[in-house]
Amino acid sequence: MTGLATRPVVYSFTDHRVHRQEPPLIIAEGDGIRVRDVGGREYIDALSGLWHANLGFSEPDLIAAATAAYAELPAFACALGRTSAETVLLAEELLQAAGGKFRSVYFGASGSEAVESVLKFLWLAGNTGGAPARKLIVTRDSGFHGTTLGAATLAGIPRQHDGFDLPLPFTVRVPRVHFYRDHLDGESEDEYVARIVRTTRERILAAGPENVAAMVAEPVMAAGGVLVPPDGYWPAMARLLAELDVPLVSDEVVCGFGRLGHLFGYQRFGLEPAAVTVAKGITAGYAPLGAVLLGADLTAAIAAAADTHGVLGHGSTFGGHPVAAAVARANLRIIRERKIYERVAELETLLETSLEELLNLPVVGEVRCVGGLAAVELMADGVARRPFDPERGIGRRVAAEARARGLIVRDLGDVIALCPPLITGATEVMEIVSKLRAAIVAAVTEEAR
Numbered sequence: 458m459t460g461l462a463t464r465p466v467v468y469s470f471t472d473h474r475v476h477r478q479e480p481p482l483i484i485a486e487g488d489g490i491r492v493r494d495v496g497g498r499e500y501i502d503a504l505s506g507l508w509h510a511n512l513g514f515s516e517p518d519l520i521a522a523a524t525a526a527y528a529e530l531p532a533f534a535c536a537l538g539r540t541s542a543e544t545v546l547l548a549e550e551l552l553q554a555a556g557g558k559f560r561s562v563y564f565g566a567s568g569s570e571a572v573e574s575v576l577k578f579l580w581l582a583g584n585t586g587g588a589p590a591r592k593l594i595v596t597r598d599s600g601f602h603g604t605t606l607g608a609a610t611l612a613g614i615p616r617q618h619d620g621f622d623l624p625l626p627f628t629v630r631v632p633r634v635h636f637y638r639d640h641l642d643g644e645s646e647d648e649y650v651a652r653i654v655r656t657t658r659e660r661i662l663a664a665g666p667e668n669v670a671a672m673v674a675e676p677v678m679a680a681g682g683v684l685v686p687p688d689g690y691w692p693a694m695a696r697l698l699a700e701l702d703v704p705l706v707s708d709e710v711v712c713g714f715g716r717l718g719h720l721f722g723y724q725r726f727g728l729e730p731a732a733v734t735v736a737k738g739i740t741a742g743y744a745p746l747g748a749v750l751l752g753a754d755l756t757a758a759i760a761a762a763a764d765t766h767g768v769l770g771h772g773s774t775f776g777g778h779p780v781a782a783a784v785a786r787a788n789l790r791i792i793r794e795r796k797i798y799e800r801v802a803e804l805e806t807l808l809e810t811s812l813e814e815l816l817n818l819p820v821v822g823e824v825r826c827v828g829g830l831a832a833v834e835l836m837a838d839g840v841a842r843r844p845f846d847p848e849r850g851i852g853r854r855v856a857a858e859a860r861a862r863g864l865i866v867r868d869l870g871d872v873i874a875l876c877p878p879l880i881t882g883a884t885e886v887m888e889i890v891s892k893l894r895a896a897i898v899a900a901v902t903e904e905a906r
């Protein structure tokens with residue numbers, strides 16, 4: 458395949474200045490946690506595609522479910538009072554698996570669509586429920602919630618806004634939770650948490666809680682740098698949101714479906730969200746699907762809106778696609794039958810113990826692990842918490858060196874993110890970490906020359 462043949466593709470989340478000089482990586486096939494490019498080179502994909510291929514790249518039961526579903530009903534939509542049997546069964550199974558906390562499921566085809574939809578449902582609920590002022594959404598610095606206009610507005614990452622005339626004016630921005638980078642010298646973890654929760658409180662009060670529709674938050678921020686919250690953070694935030702009467706929407710597009718060792722990430726932190734957005738891992742990436750699990754209030758609000766607005770003016774052709782629904786049902790079965798949550802607990806320990814060894818490299822400031830998510834924070838001086846000059850692109854170099862060694866990781870600035878398939882075993886974790894160590898050493902040595 459020539460480079461020229463790839464020019465028609467617009468690559469997302471890609472630095473097109475670099476991309477002009479370097480050929481894209483074009484993958485032809487997958488096997489377990491490995492993928493092979495069109496030239497026959499093999500890579501461990503320690504990002505599971507884009508945080509989504511949770512069962513690797515050759516899971517026969519998912520392929521069989523998709524094949525059977527294609528034979529049965531290859532296309533249908535979830536609209537106009539009609540849908541496929543697979544879609545209804547999936548909705549029922551999701552609600553049951555969530556332990557009865559939610560009442561209905563809205564299906565889209567992606568995470569962005571799920572987030573965009575929940576924003577519209579929140580506004581619809583306010584408009585029909587006598588609280589039309591409730592329009593603001595509380596969102597955190599470094600958050601990522603998708604790329605459509607509303608979802609991208611929520612982002613706390615400047616490049617999601619720059620050049621796009623965003624954000625739209627409906628957010629209350631509050632601090633991210635990143636103890637290592639953001640704590641003041643001498644500040645304990647508890648003091649740090651108390652400070653950022655206090656700031657969050659002040660910002661919501663300044664905006665007026667009566668104007669706030671919800672807070673949308675990832676239980677663990679993924680694209681913002683795999684930011685693992687200190688133990689006290691979510692309990693304090695849950696108390697604050699209850700006090701100010703702000704519902705929580707848990708954006709589980711990355712954290713859901715086993716990634717944090719539970720069906721949903723909010724369960725790991727004991728949260729009680731009013732709605733949950735999911736995508737990616739719902740089908741382990743084998744078919745596009747997004748969904749919003751709606752609690753009693755939002756479910757009732759959508760039903761009530763019919764009396765004031767008539768037809769629900771929201772939906773999408775591919776939402777709840779029958780093949781995607783069948784794949785998601787097979788995925789739920791696999792998660793249950795193969796005890797994926799237990800495997801994730803083992804994976805977390807493996808990642809934690811092996812990544813900790815990287816801390817003896819002077820440029821590694823912190824490693825973070827939770828479930829099957831991990832990050833390595835690269836710093837010019839890890840102990841003094843002195844970052845690299847971003848212009849030096851250390852993270853990008855490490856990712857390139859890793860790729861040269863057959864390892865795919867994600868550089869988020871100078872944070873290296875890992876999100877390996879949940880089936881990654883002990884020897885594979887060792888291989889990932891040893892390749893990553895070699896990549897870091899090579900990138901720093903190369904830079905020093």
Ligand code: PMP
Nearest residue numbers: 567568569601602603710711736
């Ligand atoms: N929310 C979160 C937390 C995400 O990480 C992402 C994607 N990385 C999205 C929403 C958007 O999902 P999609 O790419 O499927 O639109």
